Amino acid sequence: MILRKISFSCGHKIVSLSKRSQLKVCDFWSSTALRHNFSTSGSSLNMGKEKKLAKARAQKVENTSPISVTKDGRIQIKILAKPGAQESRVTDISAEGVGLQIAAPPVDGEANTELVKFLSSSLGVRKSDVVLDRGSRSRQKTVIVHSSSLQDVERILHSMADKN
Template identity: 60%
Template sequence: MTLARVVTSLRESRNICLFLPNFANILGPGSRTNSRSMGKSSKAKGSKGKDTQADAGKAASDSPISTDKSGNVLLKIVAKPGAKESKVTDISSEGIGVQIGAPPMDGEANAELVKFLASTLGVRKSDVSLERGSKSRQKTVCVTGLQAEDIESKLRDLCS
């Protein structure tokens, strides 16, 4: 097959985006890959059994509240900015769901999250800091001055 035919067939099948970055793969035998079919769903289909077994083993020990080497408590937060009011919605293995009553612009939601957690947990604002995820919905917050069990009980009281 000539190069012109390959380009024409790729244009017709709308896979020209595959042509340039994967030139060697497309021209090689048996490399008919469609980028649209390689999304999350097709990857999950192939390894569904393995993931569920791995998740079942992690579920018992995987908690959104942990302690680091210094004794500080780390919280995995799943932030939902732009809510009417700040509140804790749920606690799951993925993280602590927190609705934030501030828009996700210019760090307003992060500042509101730190302020809300400090007032909720009864510590100073300087005892709560955002460790990771300043531009993500998945955040890690560090809390000093409290034990993990105390924080978990206060957050669970807010959820119910």
């Protein structure tokens, strides 16, 4: 539900009244956003903001895969790491991330090293082409893969997840 907000100037104060009959009085110089917005939310100025928000929401819905391409063309994979397993393997692929069991304890970065080794050997790239971008001390990690295509990475990870 979109509420129309009407703002008007009263001396050095801004009075804001919404459809829910909430009255807000703000200092005129304290809020830059209110100072420049003296119209209803249906104006052409705010319609641009509404379109941008709708577009951003649509992109969030579309991007439900944990495997994506960054702006500079690299492959980004969201990982849900489960260290301390018997063997390294892909357990599942969901919207939150690629579930990976890692055959190393989460001590002194051993699990991160094993994660990079496992992904590089599975994807058929050099270890230097797989970089742990975020989450070195977390189970939720982001890995960047160089010199590989999105379709190849998705195909390989999905086939590994289907084996299990």
